[in-house]
Amino acid sequence: xxxxxxxxxxxxGGVRVLRDVNLTLxxxxxCLMAASGAGKTTLVRILLGLELPDVGTVTGLETARLSxxxxxxxxxxxQDAAGNLRFVLGAAYDEGRAAELLRELGLDGxxxxxxxxxxxxxxxxxxxxxxxxxxxxFLALDEPFTGLDGENRKRAIACIRRHAAGKTVLLVTHDMExxxxxxxxxxxxx
Amino acid sequence: xxxTSARKNxxxxxxxxxxxxxxxxxxxxxxxxxxxxxxxxxxxxxxPTEVLVCLARLAVTADFWRSVxxxxxxxxxxxxxxxxxGTVLAGLSARFQAVRExxxxxxxxxxxxxxxxFIILALVWLPSRQLSLxxxxxxxxxxxxxxxxxxxxxxxxxLLEMARVFRVPLGRRLRDIYLPQALPWFRSACSLxxxxxxxxxxxxxxxxxxxxxVGEQLYxxxxxxxxxxxxxxxxxxxxxxxxxxxxxxxLLDRIGTKEARP
Numbered sequence: 001x002x003x004x005x006x007x008x009x010x011x012x013g014g015v016r017v018l019r020d021v022n023l024t025l026x027x028x029x030x031c032l033m034a035a036s037g038a039g040k041t042t043l044v045r046i047l048l049g050l051e052l053p054d055v056g057t058v059t060g061l062e063t064a065r066l067s068x069x070x071x072x073x074x075x076x077x078x079q080d081a082a083g084n085l086r087f088v089l090g091a092a093y094d095e096g097r098a099a100e101l102l103r104e105l106g107l108d109g110x111x112x113x114x115x116x117x118x119x120x121x122x123x124x125x126x127x128x129x130x131x132x133x134x135x136x137x138f139l140a141l142d143e144p145f146t147g148l149d150g151e152n153r154k155r156a157i158a159c160i161r162r163h164a165a166g167k168t169v170l171l172v173t174h175d176m177e178x179x180x181x182x183x184x185x186x187x188x189x190x
Numbered sequence: 191x192x193x194t195s196a197r198k199n200x201x202x203x204x205x206x207x208x209x210x211x212x213x214x215x216x217x218x219x220x221x222x223x224x225x226x227x228x229x230x231x232x233x234x235x236x237x238p239t240e241v242l243v244c245l246a247r248l249a250v251t252a253d254f255w256r257s258v259x260x261x262x263x264x265x266x267x268x269x270x271x272x273x274x275x276g277t278v279l280a281g282l283s284a285r286f287q288a289v290r291e292x293x294x295x296x297x298x299x300x301x302x303x304x305x306x307x308f309i310i311l312a313l314v315w316l317p318s319r320q321l322s323l324x325x326x327x328x329x330x331x332x333x334x335x336x337x338x339x340x341x342x343x344x345x346x347x348x349l350l351e352m353a354r355v356f357r358v359p360l361g362r363r364l365r366d367i368y369l370p371q372a373l374p375w376f377r378s379a380c381s382l383x384x385x386x387x388x389x390x391x392x393x394x395x396x397x398x399x400x401x402x403x404v405g406e407q408l409y410x411x412x413x414x415x416x417x418x419x420x421x422x423x424x425x426x427x428x429x430x431x432x433x434x435x436x437x438x439x440x441l442l443d444r445i446g447t448k449e450a451r452p
Contacts, residue, residue, distance in 0.1 A: 048355050066355050074352040076366055087366050088356040134356060 001064055001137040001168045002026050003047065008056030010042055017042045021056070023187060025138075029160075029169040031184035033176075038189050040172045041071050044140045047170065067136035069144040073123040077116030081107055081126050084115055085133050092135075101129050104159045106152055120147040128156055132163040139169045145178055157181040236418040245422040254426075261322060261404040262430055265391035268326030269383060269434075275327070276334030276379070283335075284342040293335070300332045309394045318398035322405070325394035326387035333386065334379045341375030342368060377442045384438060388431040 008021040017039040023030075034040050045051040047058060048068055076084050081102055086093045102108055105125040110118070115126055124147050131139060141160070145153050160169070160182060171184055179186055219238050226237035236244075248254040283290035305325065312324050345368055353363045395405020404423060411419035 050351050050355070065357075068352075068355050070348070070352060072348060074348050076349070078370060079366070083366075087353075087362060088358060090359065090362060130356075 001060060003058060003060040003064075003138060003168060005043075005047075006057050006059075008043070008046065008053045008058070010039065010046065010051065010053050018046075018053070018189075021189065025060075025168050025170055027166055027168050029164070029171055029182045029184035031171045031173060031179035031182070031186045032189055033173065033179070033186055034189035036174075040189060041142055043189070044068070044071075044142050044170065044172060047138070048140055061138055064137040065135055066138050066140070067131045067134050068140040069124075069127050069131045069142060071142040073115075073127045075115040075123055075126060075130075078114050080112050080114055081110060081129070084126060084130055088130055088134050098129075098133060101133055101159075101163075102126075104155065104162075105129050106155050121149065121152055124148055125152060125156060128159065132159060136167060139164055139167055141169065141171045141173075143172055143174075145173065145175065153178070154181075233415055233417055236421055240418045241421040241425060244418040245425060248419070248422055248426075257402055257404050257407050258426060258430060260402045261391065261395060262434075264320070264323040264403075265326045265387050266434060268323040268328075268391060269330050269387040271323070272327040272330035272383065272387070273334050273380070276331050276338055277376075280335050280338035280342060283339055290339075297332045297335060300328060305329060305390050305393060306397070309397050312394070313398055318400040321394045321398040321400060322391035322403065326391035329390040330383035330387050333383045334376070337375045337379035337382075338372055341372035344375075345371045373442065373446050377439060377446070380438050380442060381435065384435040385431060388427055388434075392427055 003025040005021055005023040005025070008018055009016065010018040021039075021043065032040055032043070042051065046053050047061060048066055049061070076087055079087065082093075082095070082098060085098045085101075089098075099108065102110075105128060107122060107125055107129065110122070115123060118126065124144065128141075128144055131141070131144075144160075145156060148156055157178065169184075171179065171182060173179060176186075222235075222238050226232075226235045226240075229235050232240065279289070279293060283293060308328055309321065309325055312321055312328075316324055349367050350363070353367060392405050392408065395403040396409050397405075399406050399409060404427060408420060408423045411417075411423060
């Protein structure tokens with residue numbers, strides 16, 4: 001699946017956040033790197049259909065199945081890991097597959113514990129597990145490694161590589177090492 | 191300085207009062223008893239003992255329970271209708287701004303117009319048998335509607351966006367996002383509404399005098415200057431209202447606990 005972003009601009013209250021962005025997202029991992037406040041999250045929100053651009057177009061995502069790790073974890077805090085995965089998967093929830101994914105991310109053995117009681121890093125990994133558990137054509141990862149220590153960062157990178165292989169992925173990060181670990185194509189945003 | 195930091199730690203605040211304390215009830219009963227003895231006029235202020243005796247005498251009659259059942263059925267039905275209407279319309283108002291704008295004057299009026307005005311108007315439109323049902327529904331509706339709407343308005347937008355991206359169907363969104371958010375608001379509305387429906391419903395019965403109602407019994411007691419009976423019926427209303435509140439809030443708490451369990 002290829003997404004074409006053409007001449008995209010967006011402003012909030014007269015402050016221009018995105019200016020004339022052109023980008024083609026092809027299967028594989030594209031890493032978007034830019035300074036804070038450069039509009040990375042706004043671009044992700046537009047791609048996910050949560051915002052409309054003032055000017056410009058996004059094509060190729062109209063019928064795509066989307067998935068995302070948002071800048072915030074956005075978990076159902078009163079639900080446990082399985083409950084969070086069941087929320088997005090519904091009847092497609094597979095206990096064995098879910099347990100495998102949680103194990104890959106080092107979240108095995110936390111059954112029954114509400115997500116609200118997780119540490120920051122655990123929440124982040126659960127948000128990633130949720131994003132990777134659904135079938136998707138396009139995956140947006142907005143700072144997915146925030147709060148992860150070295151070991152868990154490696155786990156998360158390995159997990160993304162395994163489950164997002166061949167899919168179109170947009171990674172937003174500040175860390176060059178993460179981009180390198182994922183073999184991502186790096187693009188900038190002015 | 192010390193108290194400030196203690197307050198910040200949550201140690202300086204008193205825990206919320208849960209339920210009525212026995213010692214507090216005993217204090218007020220004693221005060222009432224002493225007041226009745228000091229006044230010495232049963233017609234003006236019967237003692238708690240006299241009221242209790244009167245209540246015991248009433249409670250063994252079939253008429254007493256028939257009246258309680260008659261009023262409870264109508265007043266509680268009114269409460270349930272208000273809950274159902276308030277829930278549906280709050281949902282529609284949260285979704286459609288036009289519905290919210292349309293209902294705004296109606297809800298404002300229902301909140302502001304004195305209950306007796308509605309009772310007198312309703313007496314013109316409805317048979318007196320349906321009066322308490324209509325009035326209790328009308329009085330409870332704004333509380334349920336406004337509380338639930340507030341609850342839905344406070345729903346975490348970020349979770350809703352997440353559900354949208356993952357294309358989570360409405361049923362699951364209602365169960366896992368809206369319900370946990372709205373339930374405390376609904377509980378609070380029910381707590382207020384259950385008191386309100388009995389107050390307004392019995393007031394409607396006292397004015398409309400439908401045969402066999404608690405309101406009619408209250409009125410009769412007043413006409414015949416049976417003050418202990420008047421008090422006994424009042425105690426009955428308070429007790430029945432408290433039982434309903436306990437049952438409904440208990441049920442909601444169970445739903446809340448079940449929902450919170452992973």
